[in-house]
Amino acid sequence: MQAVIMAGGKGTRLASVTKNIPKPMVPLCGKPLLVHQIENLRANGITNIIIIVGYLGDVIKDYFSDGSSYGVNISYFTEEEPLGTAGALRLIQDRLEDNFVLVFGDLYINIDFQRFWNYHIAKGAAVTLFAHPNSHPQDSDILVTNDEMQVSEWSKKNTKRIGNYPNLVNAGLYVVSKTSLKALPDQKKIDFEKDFILKLIPDRTVYAYHSSEYVKDIGTPERLTQVEQDYENCIPESRNLHHKQKAIFLDRDGTINRYIGFLRRVEEMELEEGAAEAIKMINSSEYLAIVITNQPVIARGEVTFDGLRQIHNRMETLLGEKGAYIDGLYFCPHHPDKGFEGEVPELKIDCNCRKPKTGLIKKAVEDFNIDLSQCWMIGDTGMDVQTGINARIHTALLDTGESDKFKKYQAVPDIRSANLFEAVNTILFGKDH
Numbered sequence: 001m002q003a004v005i006m007a008g009g010k011g012t013r014l015a016s017v018t019k020n021i022p023k024p025m026v027p028l029c030g031k032p033l034l035v036h037q038i039e040n041l042r043a044n045g046i047t048n049i050i051i052i053v054g055y056l057g058d059v060i061k062d063y064f065s066d067g068s069s070y071g072v073n074i075s076y077f078t079e080e081e082p083l084g085t086a087g088a089l090r091l092i093q094d095r096l097e098d099n100f101v102l103v104f105g106d107l108y109i110n111i112d113f114q115r116f117w118n119y120h121i122a123k124g125a126a127v128t129l130f131a132h133p134n135s136h137p138q139d140s141d142i143l144v145t146n147d148e149m150q151v152s153e154w155s156k157k158n159t160k161r162i163g164n165y166p167n168l169v170n171a172g173l174y175v176v177s178k179t180s181l182k183a184l185p186d187q188k189k190i191d192f193e194k195d196f197i198l199k200l201i202p203d204r205t206v207y208a209y210h211s212s213e214y215v216k217d218i219g220t221p222e223r224l225t226q227v228e229q230d231y232e233n234c235i236p237e238s239r240n241l242h243h244k245q246k247a248i249f250l251d252r253d254g255t256i257n258r259y260i261g262f263l264r265r266v267e268e269m270e271l272e273e274g275a276a277e278a279i280k281m282i283n284s285s286e287y288l289a290i291v292i293t294n295q296p297v298i299a300r301g302e303v304t305f306d307g308l309r310q311i312h313n314r315m316e317t318l319l320g321e322k323g324a325y326i327d328g329l330y331f332c333p334h335h336p337d338k339g340f341e342g343e344v345p346e347l348k349i350d351c352n353c354r355k356p357k358t359g360l361i362k363k364a365v366e367d368f369n370i371d372l373s374q375c376w377m378i379g380d381t382g383m384d385v386q387t388g389i390n391a392r393i394h395t396a397l398l399d400t401g402e403s404d405k406f407k408k409y410q411a412v413p414d415i416r417s418a419n420l421f422e423a424v425n426t427i428l429f430g431k432d433h
Contacts, residue, residue: 001117002047002091005037007105008054008079022056024105025063026218029231034060036110037103038070044113047072050095052088086192089176090184094362102174102192104217108227109173111213111234117175119209123149126180126205127197130173130215133316133325137282140169141193143208151206154198164313167325168208171215178180180205188310212288212327212368214239223402238286244371248282248427249361249388250326251379252293254401255420257315259380262297264307269314272400274421276322281424287376288327288368292360292387298333301342305333315339328368330360356386378423385411396423400407 007024019309024034034051041049049072053060059080066073075093085104089096099120101113111130120128129151131143142165144153154170155161170193185195200206214236218224230236237243253259256279282289297303303311311327319325332353335343353359361377364370377388380401388395389411397413398420417423 001044001099001101001113002048002050003041003046003101003103004092004096005034005049005051005103005105006085006088007034007051007060008057008088020056021059022053022105023219025059027223028108028218028224029228032063033108033185034064034105035070036108037105037341038064038067038072038074039320040109040111041101041103046101046113048097049074051075052077052079052092054082068358069292071117073407082189084189084191084195086184086190086196087188089181089192090186090190093178093181096178096181098178100176100178104172106217106219107172107215108218108231108236109215110240111173111211111215112241113412115241116173116209116211120175120177121267123207125175125207126177126200126203126208128175128182128209129197129324130171131168131208131210132171132215133320133327134169135168135280135320135323135325135364137165137169137316137325139169142166143168143170149208149210150204151201151208154193154201164189164317166313167316167320168210169285170208173215175209207338210328211241212239212245213241235286241369241371244374245288245368246286246369246374247288247290247364247370248326248374248424249364249375249377249393250279250291250420251377251384252291252315252331253376255384255398256291256319256381259401262302263311264297264303266307266310266314269311269318271315271318272420274419276319276324278419278421278424279319280322280324280325281421281428283324285428287428288370289325290328290330290364290368291326292330292355292364293332294355295333296335296354299335299344299347300340301344302340310335328348328364330363332360356383356390358387358391361387361391376427378420382411385413388413394427396427398423 023031064074139157141157142155143151218227256275279289334347334349334351336350338348372393375393378396380398385395385397395413396415399418
C-alpha cells in the first residue's frame with residue numbers, strides 16, 4: 001500500500017504554535033504531528049510514502065530524509081507555487097500505485113488502515129472518504145449516503161442547511177483509485193473536494209467509510225490542545241479497531257426519544273430529557289454509543305425506509321445540537337404478525353434481527369470489533385433487558401417509556417434507573433456519583 005501526505009500548508013490559524021515550521025511539523029506530545037502519521041501508516045504496512053511539500057518544505061526533508069530511520073521509504077514532490085489540495089496529484093500520477101491513501105498534513109490519525117483499504121477495494125470505489133460522527137456537525141461538512149454508502153450529497157459547512165441531516169462528517173482522509181485522477185481538471189490549482197470529488201458523485205463512485213476511529217484536525221490551538229489531552233488519555237489508540245471495543249447499546253423509543261407509541265412522523269421525534277447529555281457522557285468515555293431498535297412500522301406499511309431515515313436524521317440533528325452523537329444505528333424493519341392494512345409482505349417474517357434476538361448486536365460486533373463481555377444494553381422494556389441477557393451483556397432498565405411492558409420475559413436487569421442519564425451515570429461512575 002502507498003500513501004500520499006499533503007504537507008505543504010502554512011498553518012495560518014496555528015501561527016502562535018508553528019512559528020518557523022510547517023504545520024505538519026507542529027509538536028504533539030513530544031514529536032511532530034507528521035511523525036505520528038507516519039507511525040500509524042507504518043503500523044498498517046504502508047511504507048511507500050510520497051510527501052507533498054511547499055512552505056518550509058526543507059524542514060520536512062531534512063527531518064525525515066529518505067524515511068529509513070522511521071522504517072519507511074519517503075520520496076518528495078515540491079510545490080514551487082501553491083497548487084491547491086490536489087494540483088500536485090495531477091503532476092505525480094506516474095509515481096502512484098493503482099490505489100493509494102491520501103492524508104492531509106493537519107490530521108492526527110490512529111486507525112486500522114487495513115479495514116479502510118479493504119472496504120475501498122470491495123466497493124470498487126473511485127474515492128472512499130473516511131467519515132465519522134462528531135460533536136459539532138453544524139459547522140462540519142456533512143455527507144449524505146444511500147444504503148450502499150454511496151455519497152449522494154455533500155453539505156458544505158459554510159452553507160445554510162434546511163431540514164435534518166445525518167451526523168456523518170467528512171474527516172479529510174481518503175483512499176483513491178489512480179484511474180479516477182483522469183477526472184482532475186487540466187489546471188494548476190485544484191481543490192480536491194470541489195474540483196474532483198463533487199464531480200464524481202453523480203457517477204456513484206464515491207463511497208463513505210463509516211468508522212468510530214480517531215481522526216481529528218489540529219488546525220487551531222484549541223483543537224491541538226484537545227488532541228494532546230486525548231493522546232495522553234490513550235483515547236486515539238483505544239479507538240483503533242485493531243483493538244476490541246466497548247459499547248453501550250441503546251434502545252430508541254422511550255430511551256433516547258420520548259415514547260408516544262409507534263413514531264411515524266419526523267415531527268414526533270423529541271428527545272427524552274437528559275438523553276443528549278447521557279450520550280455525550282458516553283462519547284467522552286471508552287464506550288461506543290450504538291442504537292439498536294425494532295421498527296415494525298416499516299413492515300406494517302406505516303413508514304417507508306426513507307421516512308425512517310428522515311426520523312433518524314432528525315434524532316441525530318437534535319443530538320448534534322447538544323454536542324452528542326451516536327457511533328452506529330441498526331434497526332429491524334420486520335414484523336412476524338400479518339393482517340395490517342398496507343403491510344409489506346416480504347417484511348412480515350420471523351427474522352434474526354428483531355429484539356429480543358441478537359442479530360443487530362451481532363452485526364455491530366462485526367462492524368466495530370466489539371468485546372461483548374464489556375458491554376451494556378439499556379432500554380425501557382423487558383424485551384430490551386432480555387435482548388441483553390440473550391447477548392450475554394450487562395443490562396439496565398429505564399422507568400421511561402414502556403418499563404412495564406413485555407413482563408412475559410421476566411428478565412431481571414443488572415440495574416434499574418429513572419432515565420438514560422441516570423443509567424449512564426451509574427455505569428460510568430458508579431452508584432455513589
